[in-house]
Amino acid sequence: MKLSIIIINYNTFAMTCDCLRELYANSWDFDFEVILVDNASVECDPENFKQEFPALRLIKSNENGGFARGNNLGIAVAQGEYLLILNSDTLNLDAGISRCVNYMDAHKAESDLAGVGCRILSPDGSMQRSAFDYRTHSYSLALNNSVMSFIASKLNISKFRDDEYVQAMHEKEHAVQSMLGAFILLRKDAVEKSKPFDPDFFMYCEEIEWGYRINDHGYRLMYIPDVSITHIGGGSSTDPAKRAINDKQFHLSVLLLVFKQDGYWGILIYNLLFMLNFITNSLLMPFRNQKAKEAHRDLLKWTWYAVRHQGILLKYFKPSFASSAFPLKVSIVEEMAKK
Numbered sequence: 001m002k003l004s005i006i007i008i009n010y011n012t013f014a015m016t017c018d019c020l021r022e023l024y025a026n027s028w029d030f031d032f033e034v035i036l037v038d039n040a041s042v043e044c045d046p047e048n049f050k051q052e053f054p055a056l057r058l059i060k061s062n063e064n065g066g067f068a069r070g071n072n073l074g075i076a077v078a079q080g081e082y083l084l085i086l087n088s089d090t091l092n093l094d095a096g097i098s099r100c101v102n103y104m105d106a107h108k109a110e111s112d113l114a115g116v117g118c119r120i121l122s123p124d125g126s127m128q129r130s131a132f133d134y135r136t137h138s139y140s141l142a143l144n145n146s147v148m149s150f151i152a153s154k155l156n157i158s159k160f161r162d163d164e165y166v167q168a169m170h171e172k173e174h175a176v177q178s179m180l181g182a183f184i185l186l187r188k189d190a191v192e193k194s195k196p197f198d199p200d201f202f203m204y205c206e207e208i209e210w211g212y213r214i215n216d217h218g219y220r221l222m223y224i225p226d227v228s229i230t231h232i233g234g235g236s237s238t239d240p241a242k243r244a245i246n247d248k249q250f251h252l253s254v255l256l257l258v259f260k261q262d263g264y265w266g267i268l269i270y271n272l273l274f275m276l277n278f279i280t281n282s283l284l285m286p287f288r289n290q291k292a293k294e295a296h297r298d299l300l301k302w303t304w305y306a307v308r309h310q311g312i313l314l315k316y317f318k319p320s321f322a323s324s325a326f327p328l329k330v331s332i333v334e335e336m337a338k339k
Helices: 013-024 047-052 066-077 094-106 138-144 146-154 163-169 188-194 206-216 240-287 290-308 310-316 330-338
Strands: 003-009 032-039 057-061 082-086 113-121 174-176 183-187 220-231
Touching: 003 013, 003 066, 003 094, 013 032, 013 047, 032 066, 047 057, 057 066, 066 206, 082 094, 082 188, 094 113, 094 183, 094 220, 113 188, 138 146, 138 240, 138 290, 183 188, 188 206, 206 220, 206 240, 240 290, 240 310, 240 330, 290 310, 310 330
Parallel strands: 003 032, 003 082, 032 057, 113 220
Antiparallel strands: 082 183, 113 183, 174 220
């Protein structure tokens, strides 16, 4: 089999069905399978998917283990030569999937090529950051400091924050460190050698860590700009409570990513930089415009949330792969913090 497409569903039945209809209406000349992992949805019976899509391989998880663990269930049973990690909120997929599969076939002789990603667009046609040619480390937090960020921009050492650089980077074919998790096509044998997603992550940053690890195993990840897919973006909720949970989860995952990259020294540097950023940005706050003030307040608020709960991370997690019996998830962390 040429391609295994792995999709996670969690209470998004209608949206996931839209994605599946596109996949099964494709014009490809290769064989494929679609593996849908339902992460303990309560919206409806997951068997409803099978009624409309009888060819679907359905895996019903008994818990919502998050993006990493859910995808790993699909990866474990996939039969394709290539694996496509695909979000359920993606559309306009036909050409993008075909182009990426053909790209991998055309470069089969390159044994170090692990995978490929393409341009990812929002529904309004604007570009999302589809690939990243840099790494996040503990010292990256220094760029959240107003003074250090200004100096770094003048020295041109934070170019990845410059809109013109990001746009130019997305206009050329090149090797990258990681790709957006909404669409990643990989060789199955490369995944087997470098291991799948780290199940310590619940949501956010798992594809970033995975990309770093694949690179560290001597493989390349390529970004190609000549084809695109559309990603709606499930995190665009207007519900303030859901947005707050997402913000908490994102910053917990960033802290875990730092831990995985830089270990215990990385956590120490992260804490020191957080304190420095808090003092510096607070002193400069009266001189900033309203938009900058709100951005800094939110950043400090959610970074402080991660710092306050780092004890759970340090007690139950390690910098190594799959170090914990449970993922670093907001609800788990907050429950354990009460004890």
